[in-house]
Amino acid sequence: MIIRRNTIQKDLVRNAVYEMKRHVTANEVYEFIKEAYPTIGKGTVYRNLDILVEEGALRKVEVPDGPNRFDFTLKNHYHVRCVKCGEVSDVDMDEIPNLLERIHDTHGIEYLDYDISFKGICSKCRKEEKNE
Amino acid sequence: MIIRRNTIQKDLVRNAVYEMKRHVTANEVYEFIKEAYPTIGKGTVYRNLDILVEEGALRKVEVPDGPNRFDFTLKNHYHVRCVKCGEVSDVDMDEIPNLLERIHDTHGIEYLDYDISFKGICSKCRKEEKNE
DNA sequence: GTTACTGCAAACAATTTGCACCATA
DNA sequence: TATGGTGCAAATTGTTTGCAGTAAC
Numbered sequence: 001m002i003i004r005r006n007t008i009q010k011d012l013v014r015n016a017v018y019e020m021k022r023h024v025t026a027n028e029v030y031e032f033i034k035e036a037y038p039t040i041g042k043g044t045v046y047r048n049l050d051i052l053v054e055e056g057a058l059r060k061v062e063v064p065d066g067p068n069r070f071d072f073t074l075k076n077h078y079h080v081r082c083v084k085c086g087e088v089s090d091v092d093m094d095e096i097p098n099l100l101e102r103i104h105d106t107h108g109i110e111y112l113d114y115d116i117s118f119k120g121i122c123s124k125c126r127k128e129e130k131n132e
Numbered sequence: 133m134i135i136r137r138n139t140i141q142k143d144l145v146r147n148a149v150y151e152m153k154r155h156v157t158a159n160e161v162y163e164f165i166k167e168a169y170p171t172i173g174k175g176t177v178y179r180n181l182d183i184l185v186e187e188g189a190l191r192k193v194e195v196p197d198g199p200n201r202f203d204f205t206l207k208n209h210y211h212v213r214c215v216k217c218g219e220v221s222d223v224d225m226d227e228i229p230n231l232l233e234r235i236h237d238t239h240g241i242e243y244l245d246y247d248i249s250f251k252g253i254c255s256k257c258r259k260e261e262k263n264e
Numbered sequence: 265g266t267t268a269c270t271g272c273a274a275a276c277a278a279t280t281t282g283c284a285c286c287a288t289a
Numbered sequence: 290t291a292t293g294g295t296g297c298a299a300a301t302t303g304t305t306t307g308c309a310g311t312a313a314c
Binding site: 062063064065068080082083089091092093094096099102103104105106107108109110111112113114115116117118119120121122123126 | 212214223226228231237240242244249252253
């Protein structure tokens, strides 16, 4: 088993996600860190994001039709993606209880996790729509 | 407004998705059609898949961390993706009633649609796991 | 002193696009 | 014959990877 080392870059990635607003893309994290530490590589950002997700420090929000996003919220929650501008925000909804128990026949599949992703038009884009 | 024309390629794409097993990727459709019609272009397959989705003939299944898939089922349903092999199959579960009404505060967002995507390990991969 | 990690660039996968030619209406 | 569609290749986007050098332990 590999023994992980603590590196400056790993700290920078973790802190960047904590400091920035939530739902940041790997590229946004990269650009943010580059301000203070210009030599950081994009590959390093991707690698450390994955490691931090694996370690449970961050959560990966897999967005269909768009780059993956990362946040630091521990509690499970759902996301909306604006179909106009791509912005992702949290959905103000309680978790659906016992969702996995609602499956009638698993067909031998071992269910691990689920995610609900919403689509919508954010208030900013709705306003812009009206002005057209 | 653009008036769509009926083309051989569009028919080939629609028929391919109908004939193949469900949840096919654009590339699988392309390879399938190429057997009988070798000159078809990948761009044409992508373009026609989008048009057919727009027309309601097909449904796009947006899979996080994997290529989009297409099927022809009209009724809304949910999908599982095997984290080992990437295979996508249907989940045997009823739709959650009034899901959009469970949202406490929309924050001005106009909610259009939602999708539940499950993760799991399919029976084939579970068997392979045991043999290791 | 090992060996995991970095930075960089190249590779990769999925998809979109520009454009000259083709074919439907 | 007007113009939407095709095929092809190049471009784009998001992400992964190979490798020589660097640094954490």
